[in-house]
Structure formats: C-alpha cells, structure tokens
Amino acid sequence: DAKTTQPTSMDCAEGRAANLPCNHSTISGNEYVYWYRQIHSQGPQYIIHGLKNNETNEMASLIITEDRKSSTLILPHATLRDTAVYYCIVRPYNYGQNFVFGPGTRLSVLP
Amino acid sequence: GAVVSQHPSWVICKSGTSVKIECRSLDFQATTMFWYRQFPKQSLMLMATSNEGSKATYEQGVEKDKFLINHASLTLSTLTVTSAHPEDSSFYICSATPRGLTKNLYNEQFFGPGTRLTVL
Numbered sequence: 551d552a553k554t555t556q557p558t559s560m561d562c563a564e565g566r567a568a569n570l571p572c573n574h575s576t577i578s579g580n581e582y583v584y585w586y587r588q589i590h591s592q593g594p595q596y597i598i599h600g601l602k603n604n605e606t607n608e609m610a611s612l613i614i615t616e617d618r619k620s621s622t623l624i625l626p627h628a629t630l631r632d633t634a635v636y637y638c639i640v641r642p643y644n645y646g647q648n649f650v651f652g653p654g655t656r657l658s659v660l661p
Numbered sequence: 662g663a664v665v666s667q668h669p670s671w672v673i674c675k676s677g678t679s680v681k682i683e684c685r686s687l688d689f690q691a692t693t694m695f696w697y698r699q700f701p702k703q704s705l706m707l708m709a710t711s712n713e714g715s716k717a718t719y720e721q722g723v724e725k726d727k728f729l730i731n732h733a734s735l736t737l738s739t740l741t742v743t744s745a746h747p748e749d750s751s752f753y754i755c756s757a758t759p760r761g762l763t764k765n766l767y768n769e770q771f772f773g774p775g776t777r778l779t780v781l
Contacts, residue, residue, distance in 0.1 A: 586772075593665075593754050593772035594705070637704075648695050649756075649770060651705040 553577065554638045559656040562632075568625040570655050572638030575619040580642050583614060584649070585623045587634040594637065594651075597623065601643075628659045663689045663759050667773035674745055675781055682740045682776045684755030690735035691757035695770070696728075699752040711738040745780045752777050 555573045562568040574583065582601050586594040598605055598612045600621075605612045611624040625632055637654040641647055664687040674680050684694055692713045697705040709730055710718040717730035729741040738757075742749055756770040 591752070591775070591777070593775045596769055596771065599769070648707050648710060650707070653704050
C-alpha cells in the first residue's frame, strides 16, 4: 500500500508557482521521499528526491518538514506542459526496491 | 539521464493471441527491472520484478503462466502476455535501476514510455 496521501487534484495558473503537498506521517528513518510525474499516456518521469534536507534541481524544489511527516513539491513557474499526475512516494534507499504508486495529484495548469 | 525504451509503443491483437513487449535500458545495465500495469484513470500497479539470470518475482494476483517474463541480459527484459483477452488491455510500463553509476543515480528508477495493449 502507498504510504502517502495527496490531494486528488489541483489547479494552478500558468506562470505561477505550483505547490503540491504530500503527507507521509509513517515514514521511516531510512526512507526517502521521491516525486515523479506522469504526463498523459507516457511513462513516469523522475523529478526529485530527498531525505531530510530541502532539495532543488532544474525542475523543482522539494521542501521536507523537520519531522519528515510531510513535504511539498514546488514548481516555481508552472507551464501548460507541467499538466500531469504527480506522485509522491516514500521508499528505502536500497538497490532493487520497487516504487509503490498511490493515486497521485492531478495538476492542471490553466492559461 | 539514463534512458529506457519499450517496443512496441502500442499493439492491437486478437483475443487468444500472445504479445511480447520489450524493455531495454539503452545506456546502462540493470540487473533488476520492474513491470507495471496501468488501467485507465488508475495508478501504476507493480506486476513483477524481473531479475537478470533468474526467475521473476510476481505480485499477488498476477498469473506467472500468463505473464511470462524473461530477463536474459543486463539490458533487456521481455514481458509476454499469453492468450491475451480483452481484460488484459492496459498500459504496460517497465522501469530499471542503473547499477554501477554514481551514488546520485544509484537508486533512481527510470521508466520506459509504456506500451498500450488493446485486445479485441
């Protein structure tokens, strides 16, 4: 079973920041938080992952609360191409471990 | 980044026939690949874990005799849907974890573009 809860859907205006929350209150000490997204009829795309520190890359920023029970994915300037389903997944950092996908958040970026 | 390909991208077949789907890691080796299935408006569900040189591990409820997995090399895994039926129509996605790369890539999984199977 997925160990995260996310809003079913969200809307965001084009050019504005999209903040996608994720609750993972039962996360273990050895589990990382991963974010993937899936654009319609494509395979999931890796966005970012982190353990306890905030992370930033060219796609997004990941903010993890100090108690690690929740996190927020931030797309700083959302575009129409960011419309997708976003999955928040917690998973141990072990080689060969699969991902358990929940229903994710369907983000719609509106013009 | 690491690239995973799938072939074919889509296939339509008649009920009762078998369909083979290939999953290739193009620029890295992977001793473990995963096969997922996604029905319309649902999330990805893990079907099986494919291990190079050994038998695949199937998730509960997935028939191993119906969904044959062969991981014959470090860059190729195949999923064969035998005697396909309309209820097998779905989006099949594979993923692979690189081995032997830098720490940052060590545990990321890279997903293929998916194969849409339609059984008539």
